[in-house]
Amino acid sequence: MDAPNSGPVKLDLIWGAPNIGRVINRTTRQTSYYLEAGDIPAQKVGTLWVCERGQLLKFFLNTK
Numbered sequence: 884m885d886a887p888n889s890g891p892v893k894l895d896l897i898w899g900a901p902n903i904g905r906v907i908n909r910t911t912r913q914t915s916y917y918l919e920a921g922d923i924p925a926q927k928v929g930t931l932w933v934c935e936r937g938q939l940l941k942f943f944l945n946t947k
Contacts, residue, residue: 898933899931899933900915924942
């Protein structure tokens with residue numbers, strides 16, 4: 884059962900390796916390598932990678 888006053892969850896999605904790379908300050912090539920290796924929390928949808936900005940930032944802030 885949903886909590887009162889709860890609406891749909893809004894995710895801030897980042898689509899594509901170039902855009903993900905801009906967020907993590909890496910080149911598209913570096914980002915693509917990390918994505919293919921599974922080093923970044925993302926999913927491939929068709930031919931594009933997608934990740935949620937909050938999870939991406941949390942991942943890098945918690946990585947030592």
